[in-house]
Amino acid sequence: MTCGKNRTDPIEADPAAIADALGTWYAANARALPWRADPTPYRVLLSELMLQQTRVETVLPYFARFVRRWPTLADLAAADEVEVLEEWAGLGYYSRARNLHRCARAAARGLPPTAAELALLPGIGPYTAGAIASIAFGEAAALVDGNVERLLSRLDGRDLDPRSKEGKRALWARAGELQRSRGALRPGDLNQALMEMGATVCVPRKPRCHTCPLAGPCAARASGTPERWPTPTRKAPVAAIRGAAGVFETAAGRLLGRRVAGGLLGGLWEPIRVEIGELTEPGPALVAGFAALGLTVRLGTRRPDVVHVFTHRRLTCAVFEVAQLVGEPVPAPPYEEVAFRGDLRGLSTLARKILEA
Ligand code: SF4
Secondary structure (H helix, E strand, O other): OOOOOOEOOOOOOOHHHHHHHHHHHHHHHOOOOHHHHOOOHHHHHHHHHHHOOOOHHHHHHHHHHHHHHOOOHHHHHHOOHHHHHHHHOOOOOOHHHHHHHHHHHHOOOOOOOOHHHHOOOOOOOHHHHHHHHHHHHOOOOOOOOHHHHHHHHHHHOEOOOOOOHHHHHHHHHHHHHHHHOOOOOOHHHHHHHHHHHHHHOOOOOOOOHHHOOOOOOOHHHHHOOHHHOOOOOOOOOOEEEEEEEEEOEOOOOEEEEEEOOOOOOOOOEEEEEEEEOOOOOHHHHHHHHHHHOOOEEEEEEEEEEEEEEOOOEEEEEEEEEEEEEEOOOOOOOOOEEEEOOOOOOOEOHHHHHHHHO
């Protein structure tokens, strides 16, 4: 194998030898995880959606709660979306919970066995389809996630943005080639070996090349600067936004909040909150926000600002205690009271930060 600095040319490392090394390594090093012990299609679906952009340690208690509360896909399909969102609260990226529930309803009698059919279900992209098809059904379906992107980019020393059309095509082709060359190794084990190696050995910073079974043919290791790959993706700029939130606690220790109607946090509870302009004073804007909802309030102590990063937005939110409320809140939407003492289910991470402030 060559390891020139601008390689986009065809692969030279032997795919059968790579698949073999991956299989041997995985057999000895795979972490014992609950979805691996019993990889039913439902459990694989649940774990894959939860693991997107989320660490394994964070997912473990959520996974356990979900399978305890809804042991089958049909059980989940029968649940209300609000219940699912409440159980998901704190895991972030709530569109995943909504997609999970939509998918369960669309396939309550059972997930189809091929990646092509799975990809037709709501919320299932090519990666998740490949994971379920290969791990739960044994189909020789390829997959590429962030860990596989990094591993294969380094292995082949490819100077292509892995998120570009060309880069994606090359990586999926490479993953497919490994699947076709895997010999007796199970399709799901090959895919999990790729992901596991990316997650635990070929990590973003300081890859552990000295323990890596692919060190021999790896172009990035041979270059001496493995961290140079994958080629960085140009990220969309993160917009700075501002807001103000008011926490009104009733005598019974309950919070006056509202259920968010749509968008990223749709379906979850949060304290009354307004978005404000760059130069707007947060206090008067919040009072005006309450007034627009039919309530007259006087603000109390200002708490430390809360910073929360959404996918492409960074919110700095001023937090106020609402010391006095004139009039009674309307009992119907948009107002509802939500208990938050001792029961944080159904609150977004942002709402929790506001309450902690
Ligand atoms: S040798 Fe290093 S850079 Fe190459 S795949 Fe292994 S861990 Fe990654």
